[in-house]
Amino acid sequence: MMTARHLFTSLAMALIAITAMAQAPKADYRVIPLPDAINGIKGADFKLTERCIVNYPTGNRDMERNAMLLSQYVEELTGMHLSTRPTLNTKDRTGNISLLIDPKIDGDEAYSITVMPNGVEVSGKTPAGVFHGLQVLRKSLPAGEATTIGLPAAQIAGKPRFGYRGMHLDCSRHFFGVETVKRYIDIMALHGMNRLHWHLTDDQGWRVEIKKYPRLTEVGGWRNGTVLGHNSPVNDGIRYGGYYTQEQIRDIVRYAADRYITIIPEIDMPGHMLGALAAYPELGCTGGPYEVWGQWGVTDDILCVGKDQTLQFVKDVLDEVSQLFPGEHVHIGGDESPRVRWEQCPLCQQRIRQLGLQAKGKQSAEALLQGWFTTHVQHYLADKGKRIIGWDELLGCDVDTTATIMSWRGAEPGAKGAMTGHDVIMTPVGPLYFDYYQTSNTWNEPPAFGGCNTLKKVYDFEPVAADLPADKRHHILGAQANVWTEYITCEPQIQYQILPRMAALAEVQWIQPQNKDYQDFKSRLPHLVDIYKHYGWTYRAKSLVLEDEEKPES
Ligand code: ACM
Ligand code: ZN
Numbered sequence: 001m002m003t004a005r006h007l008f009t010s011l012a013m014a015l016i017a018i019t020a021m022a023q024a025p026k027a028d029y030r031v032i033p034l035p036d037a038i039n040g041i042k043g044a045d046f047k048l049t050e051r052c053i054v055n056y057p058t059g060n061r062d063m064e065r066n067a068m069l070l071s072q073y074v075e076e077l078t079g080m081h082l083s084t085r086p087t088l089n090t091k092d093r094t095g096n097i098s099l100l101i102d103p104k105i106d107g108d109e110a111y112s113i114t115v116m117p118n119g120v121e122v123s124g125k126t127p128a129g130v131f132h133g134l135q136v137l138r139k140s141l142p143a144g145e146a147t148t149i150g151l152p153a154a155q156i157a158g159k160p161r162f163g164y165r166g167m168h169l170d171c172s173r174h175f176f177g178v179e180t181v182k183r184y185i186d187i188m189a190l191h192g193m194n195r196l197h198w199h200l201t202d203d204q205g206w207r208v209e210i211k212k213y214p215r216l217t218e219v220g221g222w223r224n225g226t227v228l229g230h231n232s233p234v235n236d237g238i239r240y241g242g243y244y245t246q247e248q249i250r251d252i253v254r255y256a257a258d259r260y261i262t263i264i265p266e267i268d269m270p271g272h273m274l275g276a277l278a279a280y281p282e283l284g285c286t287g288g289p290y291e292v293w294g295q296w297g298v299t300d301d302i303l304c305v306g307k308d309q310t311l312q313f314v315k316d317v318l319d320e321v322s323q324l325f326p327g328e329h330v331h332i333g334g335d336e337s338p339r340v341r342w343e344q345c346p347l348c349q350q351r352i353r354q355l356g357l358q359a360k361g362k363q364s365a366e367a368l369l370q371g372w373f374t375t376h377v378q379h380y381l382a383d384k385g386k387r388i389i390g391w392d393e394l395l396g397c398d399v400d401t402t403a404t405i406m407s408w409r410g411a412e413p414g415a416k417g418a419m420t421g422h423d424v425i426m427t428p429v430g431p432l433y434f435d436y437y438q439t440s441n442t443w444n445e446p447p448a449f450g451g452c453n454t455l456k457k458v459y460d461f462e463p464v465a466a467d468l469p470a471d472k473r474h475h476i477l478g479a480q481a482n483v484w485t486e487y488i489t490c491e492p493q494i495q496y497q498i499l500p501r502m503a504a505l506a507e508v509q510w511i512q513p514q515n516k517d518y519q520d521f522k523s524r525l526p527h528l529v530d531i532y533k534h535y536g537w538t539y540r541a542k543s544l545v546l547e548d549e550e551k552p553e554s
Contacts, residue, residue: 026150029113031139032503032521032528033192033510035158043117045150047095048141050080055098058086062127063099065258066134070097070122073138077534078146093119099130109194109260110159113137115151128260132158132192139190139527143534158510162463164425164478165509166195166264167502169494172202172275173296174485175242176494182255184494187537189259191506196256197331197480199266200244203293206275207243208265208324212316213280217243220275223292229447230487231295241292249324257326264389265325267317268333270303270373276313277301283310285345296486298336305373306347315380322384329404332377335391339366363396371397378403389425392417404477408433415465418475427480431457432505434497435484438540446496447487455543459504459518481505492538499539503528 026045029038056067067084075081082097092098097120105112105125111133114121122137124130136156141149167188169181176184185196200208206220222241228234244252256263273283274293281288285304293299303310321330342348343366357368374397378388382402389404392413401421407414407428414424426432429451436451463479481501488494507521525544532539 024148024150025142025144025146026152027137027140027142028527029136029140029152029154029156030524031136032524033158033506034515034521034524035136035156036512036515037155037157039155041114041116041153041155043153045152046115046117046120048074048080048149048151049147050082051095052082053092053096054082054084055087055089055092055096056084057090057099057101058088060101060127063101063130066099066127066130069131069259070099070134070137073134074141077138077141077143077531078149080146091119091121095119097122099123099134101125101127101130105129107159109163111136111157113154113156115154115156117153120151128194131189131260132160135190135192139531142527143530160192160510161512162476162478162509164195164480165193165506166197166425166427166478166480167193167498168197168199168427168480168482170199170202170483170485171207171244172199172205172485174489175205175207175240176485176491177242178244178248178252180491180494181252183491183537185252185256185259185261186535187495187498187502188261190531191502192510193502193506194261195478195480196261196263197266197482198263199268199484201267201275202272203274203299204296205241205243205292206279208249208267208321209243209245210317210320211246212320213276213313215279216276216317218279220279220292223294225294227295231297235294246320246324253325262327262329263325264327264329264331265321266331266333267321268331268335269314269377270305270370271298271335271337272333273303274299274301276303280313283307283313285341285348298338300338300340302337302339302341304341304345304347305369306342306345306349306351311373311376314377318377318381322381322386328385328387329389330381330386331389331406332374332381333391334370334374334394334397335408337370337393339364339370342366342369363398367397371399374399374403395420395422406480408482411463411465414463414476415468418468418472421475423475423477425477425480426461426463427482428461431461432479432481433484434481434501435486435488438497438501438543439546446493448497449484449487453501455501455504456518456547458501459507459516459521461505461508462513463508479505479508495538496540499532499537500525500529500543 054067056063071082100123102123111129112123122133206216221243225235225237277284277290278292352365357365359365404423405417406425411428417424431453435449436453437448440452464476
């Protein structure tokens with residue numbers, strides 16, 4: 001017989017059960033970058049539990065890896081372990097998650113997610129699209145131990161605005177080990193990015209093993225000390241260096257490819273070459289001796305392109321680099337290359353005469369010599385099926401339009417390059433140099449290059465100039481943030497500089513401009529930051545709460 005006490009107990013228990021259900025953590029699809037569409041579907045939430053299996057099409061290795069990565073992400077975030085299973089039955093409505101290829105989806109990297117009460121489908125035209133879809137699913141989950149998560153029934157879809165969505169990392173000025181580079185790739189994957197521009201060589205250290213020139217890493221990979229701060233008079237006198245073996249590079253390239261990220265290696269030439277000159281002084285105009293640089297800036301000592309031996313060196317290096325990096329593009333730098341040595345060098349002057357190069361307008365004969373050198377390299381790589389990317393200085397050297405230009409000295413060179421038929425990647429110092437400060441109140445910040453690129457400034461960046469004619473707009477391939485590491489010495493400092501600015505950049509790269517809304521972005525940011533915290537990544541917490549950081553402190 002139901003006594004009043006029994007009745008009370010039953011009611012209380014029912015109430016507890018209802019409250020528990022109400023409090024079961026729920027997915028939120030308003031992630032960063034925001035999907036183009038999130039439409040609710042009638043029906044109960046899908047219950048994500050450890051009983052869910054991740055299905056993938058039998059025999060598809062890419063989709064198998066996608067399934068395993070989704071399982072890994074869910075486990076990292078919630079502690080739930082989902083098993084994976086190859087299947088011929090693409091539509092599984094028995095409480096599981098299915099990864100599907102759907103040729104009808106518009107866009108190679110587009111995704112579609114359908115959450116029904118009895119099944120979830122993540123679809124893409126390609127496995128890359130599916131991967132972006134599963135990143136959305138991953139980011140929608142609350143971070144923290146759970147045994148059941150409610151996924152509201154919905155249809156979600158997204159497609160990136162730009163095909164080139166990059167991050168750059170300078171591993172010359174400071175060297176970062178394999179695990180750090182892999183974590184950087186993980187962070188990029190979480191943000192839907194697909195190109196890692198890896199700056200591997202510079203005046204302060206050569207970081208890629210080249211079998212034909214072992215001294216590049218034995219000698220060029222090490223400096224005898226590092227200046228303190230912004231070229232202060234004090235040098236720490238501590239030997240510093242390191243490099244990646246070819247085996248390590250292959251491992252990192254594979255790791256990135258598994259996450260649909262292409263690595264673009266940069267071998268900066270003819271300037272920023274002191275690492276190589278210290279190892280092989282005969283490649284310079286004066287013959288040295290040279291030392292791997294322990295300070296920051298631009299040195300006058302660059303490759304001597306009057307010597308055939310230098311051209312052979314560059315080709316040999318690019319042979320090995322092309323083998324290591326299967327992507328279409330090789331970045332050959334070309335920035336900040338003073339020509340004072342060339343002006344004085346008999347061999348460089350002889351080359352100028354032989355080629356009949358004559359100054360025209362603002363272009364010196366030496367500028368044209370850099371153009372000739374770059375074109376020589378460009379043709380060499382073209383024969384291997386590769387295309388070059390170079391910094392916007394190349395626009396002043398008469399290179400042809402098969403060279404893709406990286407616009408760094410502002411956005412204007414990019415617009416100019418697009419007007420003249422070059423493909424362009426926008427990476428202007430303002431606001432896309434993430435080695436710059438994030439506030440003008442720099443007194444309490446880790447040392448940075450200078451400048452001030454706030455979160456909002458990054459968010460508001462528009463890669464396509466308003467007055468660029470319609471028939472030139474397709475030349476803007478995308479945008480990238482650069483992370484130079486003169487003042488960045490360790491991984492937490494890298495993460496502090498990029499997070500959460502990468503979140504703002506991700507919306508620049510993915511979302512149509514009319515759908516961008518900074519306040520809405522800020523309201524979605526704390527959830528992404530919960531994921532940063534969960535992974536133990538360092539980020540700039542102040543960027544979540546302060547807005548007026550460009551004003552100097554009084
Ligand atoms: C550059 O920042 N020198 C490309
Ligand atoms: Zn020379």
